[in-house]
Amino acid sequence: MATIYEVSALSGVSKSTVSRVLNDHANVSEKTKQKVMDAVKQLHYRPNSTARSLATNRSNSVGVLVSELHGPFYGDMLTAIEIKLRAAGKHAIIAAGHSDAASEIDGIEFLIERSCDALILHVDAVSDEYLIGLSKNSIPFVLINRYIEEIKENCICLDNELGGYLASKYLIDQGHRDIAYISGPLWKKDAGDRISGHKRALAEANIDFNAQLLFEADFKVKGGCDGMSYFIAQKQKFTALACANDEMASGAMKVARENGIKVPSDCSIIGFDNVFFTEYLYPQLTTVNFPIKEIALMAVRWILKNEYKTKDFNINNVFEPTIIARESVQYLPSK
């Protein structure tokens, strides 16, 4: 690989000048600029990004830490991030946190050590305090899908409470009053918010919250299966089920089917997130849209604005969920 020295030698100018040409500095005559560009082309020269980083104290890389790399949700998120970042000439260094505090901290430190300029974090296990502390550090970061009052400027999230509310309100509007709920792990902020919304909708319709109709699961298919099995075993009456995410909804649907419960005629089900495969379930899943792409893009804009001072983007910190009505919820005529 050719270095700047060789370009300098071949073009007959100092490397300072070569550097200037390469970085579009003002005050370089057309003539020398041309000489340099010719040499660059002839030598197939490409600046060494490491050396450049060392000199500028900028790595042009942003670290992305997500709970998991697989799963329908994160894929869309990473895609959006990668496209936008690359278009800006930056790149993504990724790491997974696995929803475990130690592992998440480990991941964050790993990324910092790799001299990322900024971070995009989708973490749930790590404490608010840790993140608040991190914000006093020099490395800027955005938090996806998590709201912490003290550093709210760094948060880009969905209004999960509203999403939970909308989902249950939708069921209520369809005539349901006995609504079971499968939640995510309650120590996770988003899971907590979603169920709060659920309760608000119930309260608003004067429906008492029945703890028997709540099952705390894991946001995974397995949890949905377990939840539905639990409700069936409980012999509680319910005509609808709200799930805190689509994966659990698909698990619940599966178990319902195995137990001869028809969806939606015997039991309506609503999910949350609107991941791609909800459309291919049978029946197609009614759910709450989580505009993850938009949120991910906004996170990148935040980075571009705050770290790379690119343009003065408008940052929208909170996104609103909406209902995606499909087939898994049915109108229940009042008796």
Place this chain on the structure above:
Amino acid sequence: MATIYEVSALSGVSKSTVSRVLNDHANVSEKTKQKVMDAVKQLHYRPNSTARSLATNRSNSVGVLVSELHGPFYGDMLTAIEIKLRAAGKHAIIAAGHSDAASEIDGIEFLIERSCDALILHVDAVSDEYLIGLSKNSIPFVLINRYIEEIKENCICLDNELGGYLASKYLIDQGHRDIAYISGPLWKKDAGDRISGHKRALAEANIDFNAQLLFEADFKVKGGCDGMSYFIAQKQKFTALACANDEMASGAMKVARENGIKVPSDCSIIGFDNVFFTEYLYPQLTTVNFPIKEIALMAVRWILKNEYKTKDFNINNVFEPTIIARESVQYLPSK
């Protein structure tokens, strides 16, 4: 951030020695080693990875280029790669190629420019020649799910032909003789191999290949829908359908259902890849297992062995697919 100079000053030894301690070089006395470690701890010193890269000409980062970042398939792949790489202290820089030759080349160059030490490529659009050329370059790379004779040492893949064969053979063994096939884009090597396997299975059972029962699609859900619609419109008789991947199979199942065709009683369907959600479809999809995690891990081992000379791993270049029997294929009694 503290630098090596400060550690040197505080511990009272030269930075050469500090560097030695940090890199576990032999011939450093216990006493100085201790002094240095104390200073390191006191200053919360962490070596600057950029400077280190510049000096060693190693970035400890490997570039990962995949067609897409989303989709069930790539998620599993990235997860496996990230975990293994991080455990080895390396990191992944990711980029997407979007199954477009220009974009893939762009991505590869982007990664090279970012001074990755090695690359893991999952590309389909770029030509064999380009990759063969690249192999003469200095940057080592592994190719996932693609076999090119000239650089077969760099290829880690599934025996797609065998997979295609097994799928159709399985259908035939279940008594089917009128088998429709929805393939991926035929210019893609894996799609081509899979259908070759299909044809081999047909030939072996003395079934004539019927071009009317072939539909070339896009490996996406949409393609599966289109394929099934096409076959229905054609009014061709078929009792089973093999799809070149699971996403298309799910699309086909959906359209079948919408047209009152019962799966598997009216039509058996088999997929390919065994992505996570196949289990949650209704009926559960019978498919061909693509051990993507194992393949991804093997790719990392390849990199560790060939670029970082870690251990002398055994490299397995070709993996074998197996049938995962679930509910979507039914035995067809011969009349």
Place this chain on the structure above:
DNA sequence: TATTTTATTGAAAGCGGTTTCATTTATTTG
């Protein structure tokens, strides 16, 4: 035309490490 200004350029000093080579100190060996 002499004097300022301004536009171009180059030399050299970093950026924060690693590594070679020479030197000093500690150990062995004869």
Place this chain on the structure above:
DNA sequence: CAAATAAATGAAACCGCTTTCAATAAAATA
């Protein structure tokens, strides 16, 4: 105990680029 050998350390060069600062050349002003 002197000489030879091995172990431990430091000085300085280097990795490839950016950037400050000073010097030179060109253009503008008086």
